[in-house]
Amino acid sequence: MAVAKILLYYAFTPLADPDAVRLWQRDLAESLGLRGRILISEHGLNGTLGGEMAALKRYVRKTRDYPAFKHIDFKWSGGSGLDDTGASLDFPKLSVKVREEIVSFGAPGELSVDGQGVVGGGTKLSPDALHELIAERGDEVVFFDGRNALEAAIGRFAGAVVPDVETTRDFVDELESGKYDELKGRPVVTYCTGGIRCEVLSSLMTSRGFGEVYQLDGGIVRYGERFGDDGLWQGSLYVFDGRGSLDFSDHAAVIGTCSSCGDPTNRTANCTDAGCDVEFVRCEACGAGACPAHASAAA
Numbered sequence: 001m002a003v004a005k006i007l008l009y010y011a012f013t014p015l016a017d018p019d020a021v022r023l024w025q026r027d028l029a030e031s032l033g034l035r036g037r038i039l040i041s042e043h044g045l046n047g048t049l050g051g052e053m054a055a056l057k058r059y060v061r062k063t064r065d066y067p068a069f070k071h072i073d074f075k076w077s078g079g080s081g082l083d084d085t086g087a088s089l090d091f092p093k094l095s096v097k098v099r100e101e102i103v104s105f106g107a108p109g110e111l112s113v114d115g116q117g118v119v120g121g122g123t124k125l126s127p128d129a130l131h132e133l134i135a136e137r138g139d140e141v142v143f144f145d146g147r148n149a150l151e152a153a154i155g156r157f158a159g160a161v162v163p164d165v166e167t168t169r170d171f172v173d174e175l176e177s178g179k180y181d182e183l184k185g186r187p188v189v190t191y192c193t194g195g196i197r198c199e200v201l202s203s204l205m206t207s208r209g210f211g212e213v214y215q216l217d218g219g220i221v222r223y224g225e226r227f228g229d230d231g232l233w234q235g236s237l238y239v240f241d242g243r244g245s246l247d248f249s250d251h252a253a254v255i256g257t258c259s260s261c262g263d264p265t266n267r268t269a270n271c272t273d274a275g276c277d278v279e280f281v282r283c284e285a286c287g288a289g290a291c292p293a294h295a296s297a298a299a
Contacts, residue, residue: 004079050088122202155235
């Protein structure tokens with residue numbers, strides 16, 4: 001029986017011809033029956049793909065054959081399943097596009113990459129090195145969530161600073177607002193789902209005067225693989241596919257709060273109001289409905 005899996009990966013590396021890479025990646029993924037999203041820019045590659053295990057392993061081998069992608073760190077996660085064609089149920093289609101940024105902070109001119117990755121980013125910490133830093137520096141260490149507020153609502157590191165942002169494009173203004181200037185003299189550990197957003201975020205923070213910036217290497221995914229729910233992580237990990245969220249163990253804390261009834265939940269839902277694309281925390285019992293803003297207006 002075929003096993004469904006999901007790959008998360010990225011590589012910051014200069015690409016002279018992003019469109020040629022797009023055509024190659026599209027043809028490769030299509031030939032293997034994979035679904036998901038791949039973004040390419042002059043700064044590198046960012047992808048999330050789902051499909052049958054053997055097909056994904058072949059994709060990994062072929063992608064690593066390209067010298068610039070030889071050292072990509074592929075992260076594996078369990079998928080929901082496969083349809084009759086062997087394609088992932090977690091993604092509706094395959095999308096391969098060239099963009100100005102492979103993660104959209106709205107600051108492509110600030111990003112500099114070389115063969116080693118992002119120039120001027122934070123110091124990378126493995127999950128074990130993160131624990132060592134906290135053992136050494138204690139409460140002086142600050143976790144800084146590099147995701148949006150919805151993602152943080154159902155899972156985050158204990159005591160983390162959660163910026164009030166809806167998208168990554170909000171981070172530049174948020175950093176320049178002065179709200180976090182008090183953190184500029186403290187060790188700040190940025191974290192995100194798989195690590196890519198923090199590659200950019202940590203460089204933006206460093207260039208804005210944050211003096212001691214770190215990034216959790218491999219993101220929450222790698223931390224969860226190492227420590228599960230027996231470390232500093234609390235709750236569920238929001239994921240951008242059909243699963244919605246995932247837990248690292250059978251004893252994951254439930255820290256989200258249903259916007260309708262207030263009960264604990266790790267579930268999110270999209271607003272059913274026409275023309276509204278807001279996603280919010282909503283328990284299964286309350287089901288689908290309008291987001292809090294539209295629900296209040298209708299009351």
